[in-house]
Amino acid sequence: MIQLYYYMALASALAALVVAVxxxxxxxxxxxxxxxxxxxxxxxxxLYGFAQYFQPLExxxxxxxxxxxxxxxxxxxxxxFHSMCGLAGRMWRYRWWIVAGYVSCALxxxxxxxxxxxxxxxxxxxxxxxxxxxxxxxxxxxxxxxFWQFGGVVILIxxxxxxxxxxxxxxxxxxxxxxxxxxxxNLIIVPLEYGFNMLPFGFVLLPLNLGFLAYIMAxxxxxxxxxxxxxxxxxxxxxxxxxxxCLLAVTGMKLVAPGFMNSEQIxxxxxxxxxxxxxxxxxxxxxxxxxxxxxxxxxxxxxxxxQDALSxxxxxLSRLPEIDQMLNTLATAIHAQMQLHHVAIFxxxxxxxxxxxxxxxxxxxxxxxxxxxxxxxxxxxxxxxxVVRDELPRRVxxxxxxxxxxxxxxxxxxxxxxxxxxxxxxxLIVLGEKLSRDMFFEGDVRLLETLAAEASLTVRYxxxxxxxxxxxxxxxLGTVAAAIAHEIRNPLASIRxxxxxxxxxxxxxxxxxxxxxxVLKDVDRITKVIETMLAFARPSQVSIETHAAGDLxxxxxLLAKPRFKNKQIELIKEIREQPLLHVDKQQVLQVLLNxxxxxxxxxxxxxxxxxxxxxxSLESTSDGEVRDFAYIEIADNGPGIPAAxxxxxxxxxxxxxxxxxxxxxxxxxxxxxxHGGTISVASIEGQGASFRINLxxxxxxxxxx
Numbered sequence: 001m002i003q004l005y006y007y008m009a010l011a012s013a014l015a016a017l018v019v020a021v022x023x024x025x026x027x028x029x030x031x032x033x034x035x036x037x038x039x040x041x042x043x044x045x046x047l048y049g050f051a052q053y054f055q056p057l058e059x060x061x062x063x064x065x066x067x068x069x070x071x072x073x074x075x076x077x078x079x080x081f082h083s084m085c086g087l088a089g090r091m092w093r094y095r096w097w098i099v100a101g102y103v104s105c106a107l108x109x110x111x112x113x114x115x116x117x118x119x120x121x122x123x124x125x126x127x128x129x130x131x132x133x134x135x136x137x138x139x140x141x142x143x144x145x146x147f148w149q150f151g152g153v154v155i156l157i158x159x160x161x162x163x164x165x166x167x168x169x170x171x172x173x174x175x176x177x178x179x180x181x182x183x184x185x186n187l188i189i190v191p192l193e194y195g196f197n198m199l200p201f202g203f204v205l206l207p208l209n210l211g212f213l214a215y216i217m218a219x220x221x222x223x224x225x226x227x228x229x230x231x232x233x234x235x236x237x238x239x240x241x242x243x244x245x246c247l248l249a250v251t252g253m254k255l256v257a258p259g260f261m262n263s264e265q266i267x268x269x270x271x272x273x274x275x276x277x278x279x280x281x282x283x284x285x286x287x288x289x290x291x292x293x294x295x296x297x298x299x300x301x302x303x304x305x306x307q308d309a310l311s312x313x314x315x316x317l318s319r320l321p322e323i324d325q326m327l328n329t330l331a332t333a334i335h336a337q338m339q340l341h342h343v344a345i346f347x348x349x350x351x352x353x354x355x356x357x358x359x360x361x362x363x364x365x366x367x368x369x370x371x372x373x374x375x376x377x378x379x380x381x382x383x384x385x386x387v388v389r390d391e392l393p394r395r396v397x398x399x400x401x402x403x404x405x406x407x408x409x410x411x412x413x414x415x416x417x418x419x420x421x422x423x424x425x426x427x428l429i430v431l432g433e434k435l436s437r438d439m440f441f442e443g444d445v446r447l448l449e450t451l452a453a454e455a456s457l458t459v460r461y462x463x464x465x466x467x468x469x470x471x472x473x474x475x476x477l478g479t480v481a482a483a484i485a486h487e488i489r490n491p492l493a494s495i496r497x498x499x500x501x502x503x504x505x506x507x508x509x510x511x512x513x514x515x516x517x518x519v520l521k522d523v524d525r526i527t528k529v530i531e532t533m534l535a536f537a538r539p540s541q542v543s544i545e546t547h548a549a550g551d552l553x554x555x556x557x558l559l560a561k562p563r564f565k566n567k568q569i570e571l572i573k574e575i576r577e578q579p580l581l582h583v584d585k586q587q588v589l590q591v592l593l594n595x596x597x598x599x600x601x602x603x604x605x606x607x608x609x610x611x612x613x614x615x616x617s618l619e620s621t622s623d624g625e626v627r628d629f630a631y632i633e634i635a636d637n638g639p640g641i642p643a644a645x646x647x648x649x650x651x652x653x654x655x656x657x658x659x660x661x662x663x664x665x666x667x668x669x670x671x672x673x674x675h676g677g678t679i680s681v682a683s684i685e686g687q688g689a690s691f692r693i694n695l696x697x698x699x700x701x702x703x704x705x
Contacts, residue, residue, distance in 0.1 A: 002054050002126060008206075009051035015207040016044035023217040026394060032086025033217055039079035040213075046072035047206075053127045062121055062129045070117070070131065071109045074141070077148040078105035084152030087174065088159035101148045108144050117141055124192070133193050142190055149186075153178060164437035165414060166390030173216045181209045317454055323347075323462045327359035330455055334431070335361035338444070341432030342412065346370055347419075347459065348426055355428060362432065367411045370428070375400065376407035380418040381425040386445050387416040415440050417448045419456040426456060488529060491522030543584055549613045549630050549695075550575045552585065556592035557611065563600045567607065574612035579630035579697050583675055588695075591668040591679075595634045595691050598664070602638030602689065610635045618678075618694055628697050629677070635690035641683040649681065 020040035027033030049069030057065065078101040085094045111117045122132045133141070153175060160171035184206060313333050320326040327345045335343040342362030346355035346369070353372035360366065370377055379387060379400070389408050392401040408416060413430035420426070429452055434440070440448075498515045505511040553575065557564075564571060581588075599609050612633045617626055641649065650669045672679045676696045683689035 002128065005126065006051050006054035009047055009054065012206040012210065013044045013047035013051065015210040016040050016047055019210050019214040019217070020044065022214045027217065029398060030086075030393065031091070032083055035079060035086055036083035036217060039076055039083050040210075042072050042076040042079055046076060053130055056128045059121065063118075066121065066129075066131050067112055067118065070112050074105050074108045074112065074145060077145045078102045081148040081152040084156055087171065088155050090155060090159065094155065097151070101151075104144055105148070108141055111137070111141075130192065135193075138193055145186070149178070149182065164433055165439040166388070167439075168437060169439045169441075170216055174213070177209060177213045177216060181206065181213075184209065313451070317458050320458075321462075323459055324358060326458055326462070327455065328361075330451065331359040331361040331429075334429075334448070334451070338431075339435045341435065343432070344411065344413075344430050345419075345455075346428050346430070348372070358427070363412075367430070370407065370411070374407050375403035376416055377425065377428075379404055380416060380428055384418055384420050384423070384425075386418065386449060388440055388445065389414040390439060415445075415448070417445075417452045419452045419459070421456045421460045426459065428452075429455075488526050491525050494522050495519050543586075544582055545585060546580050546582055547585055547588075548578045549581055549632055550578045552581070552583075552588055552592065553611055553613060553632060556589050556596060559589070559593055560596040560600065563597065564609075567600060567603070567605055569600065569603060570606070570608045572608065572610040574610065574614075576612065576614045577630075578613070579615050579628075581630055581695050581697070583695065584671075587671045588675075591671050591693065592632070592634070594664045594668050595693075598691075599634055599636040599638070599689075603636045604638070608637045615697070616694075629694040630697050632693045632695075633690060634692075635688060637688040640685040640687055641681065641689050642685055646681060646683055650679075 017040070020037040023033045023040065024037035046069055049065050049072060052062070052065040052069070078098075081101045082091070082098050085091045085098060091098065108117070117134055117137050119132045119134050121129045124130050156171050156175050160168055160175065163171060313330065317326050317330060320329060327347075331343045331345050334340065340362065342360065344357050344360040344363060344367050347358045348355050349369075355370040355372070355377060357366045357369065376387065387404055387408070389405055392404055395401075396404065408414065408430070411430050412432055414433050415431040417429040417431070418425055419428055429448065431440075431448070498519060501511070502515065553573075557571070557573075563569075596609070596611075603609060610633070612631075612635075614631055614633075615628050616631055618629045650665050669679050672693055672695070678694045679691065680694075681689060681691050
């Protein structure tokens, strides 16, 4: 058993050296971590010397190592106090206390080597030898060690109450780690002089505690202490279950076979523990993340509620039709859920290249734009990772860190999240401090990066949609221009011919009469084309109200009733459901009348027209989501539409009627699209045609409201 304590003390000494190296290596540019590295090196010397208590040594050698051990323990307190003041950023303020600490610890060290503090050696049940102190001076030694350690902790606590972000969490972590180390070392060692011979079980936990200190001092992004606590509880529970199963198995074997713990039973125990460990190693990766999340939700539901709320916002973003609306929704959600001072979202201007604020929450005025050449933009473009202001001194070289901090400060931000699409930076999200003054933990950063990626994809999709619509409008404009030219060319040619003949036939009454009639007819045709074109290009002011689909159909049929009677057409109505529509009544009636008139024109005498309404599920054209649409179907038993013609019936100015303008179906299609719906046609030659209008059963796009 004594040999086991020896190896545990050596392992702790090695852990202290690892802490010293890791701390100095990751914080080479800061003084406080270097001081802490020195303190941990001295602690490593103390632990190595303490290991010698568990070794059989000659009295002279034993006393020598005891003096080294005690000296290292005393001096580590002054270095630890100095590093705590540096960690709190208060070295200059407490400079005289720091000097006093070094002086007092140096005096105690002198007393150690002068033999004033040590009376000799003695043995303990679990040590080969140990110090025998001078009881009169021993309280002074203990008070000196405890005063500087507790003094440093008091300074850290005072600073932690004022600190924000990373520094606050680091100080809280450090205080907790120090307290655990103190409990497992000093509170066991100090009472030994007064006959309380407690086993030095702290050396079992000390490597873990020191590893925790290394994590605190070397890690640029710390995990949330609530997450760490939840994980610790979960792992403790897992270990208890594993140990309980092993103990149960061993107890069972002892009952079955007295004289347990011979070589066979030991082999059985080893195999059993190995099997359970193997089973846990296989199953833990699958359920551990979910179990951790479950414990976090149960223990810290209020703290982590915003993560679930923000994780579900992705679907909402993809449904919003406008980029500005989507970004404002995202900024407002992040600001409200994470309780931040402010949030701003920047997008790159395609012309100037600079990043301009497109959405913000919590700010009274827009933030200044970010030039494309700014250090923050270049860093996000090159590294594709989130910039956290607190992490910069530990992750980036000095000049670059200062430049990035300056960019963030100009925008009152502590975090910058890149918006990346196809390895290209299209924007960034900047966030102010949390109102709780907590840091942005790893889970927060992962969540923000996920939201930024979803927003980036949505921006790209909306821009692709806008570009497609723009090109479609340009193509449509070309078609319309060509059609207008074709429509007015013939009337203008007639007018031009008559105008050329007018000087020579001014006195001809017959010519005058023919001229006036033909010119008026051609001018009326041009006027009709222009008026219809204006209706196509610029619809009248809409008035959105709620109407039942069946009521709209009934009103349209009433208006078309005279034409039905004239041709003695049979009307079949199938009003299956009455979905409510948010539409402009006059525009929808215009569409229905146009389709009904086309159907009347297509069917012969005593023909048949069927009108039906209902509800069906369709994929939305705006966001791709499947939802319920109301449909209105108008079908006839006319000759049908040839396949070649059906592909062009919605083209502007395409018509098969002698007196038609070819804009009726084009205008109808535009009206339905403006309402967020679709219009389609199905036809088989010789068997009639069917036009179906699909309109969403929800408020239409904001442009119509």
